[in-house]
């Protein structure tokens with residue numbers, strides 16, 4: 001094992017065991033500006049998508065990464081009382097429509113029985129579940145817009 005590899009290993013051990021889920025989909029700027037989701041814009045036809053490796057319009061696999069809108073509208077949602085392991089109940093899953101004509105599946109932050117369809121929501125960061133060490137995994141969620 002070379003010196004460089006030893007160094008890498010040491011650095012890795014120091015990292016806190018709190019993970020950003022899907023860093024390829026979520027950008028959290030280091031300068032403190034607001035986080036945003038990353039979309040893939042097809043270089044051939046301009047179709048915008050989220051979480052894709054192939055354009056649904058022209059099958060191209062060449063994309064440029066673009067920032068998606070931080071606000072969207074709740075299309076539909078579900079209050080969930082019987083959860084998956086690692087997820088404290090109750091919690092809320094929803095489909096949120098973004099202005100880019102994208103419908104994305106997200107967790108909503110807040111209390112059950114407080115959301116309604118067509119409600120405007122905005123991107124936020126928060127724990128979406130616990131990892132095996134019972135530490136929170138931080139990722140994107142949507143929440144009510146604070147007036």
Ligand SMILES: [Zn+2]
Pocket residue numbers: 042043044045046047055056057058059060
């Ligand atoms: Zn395309």
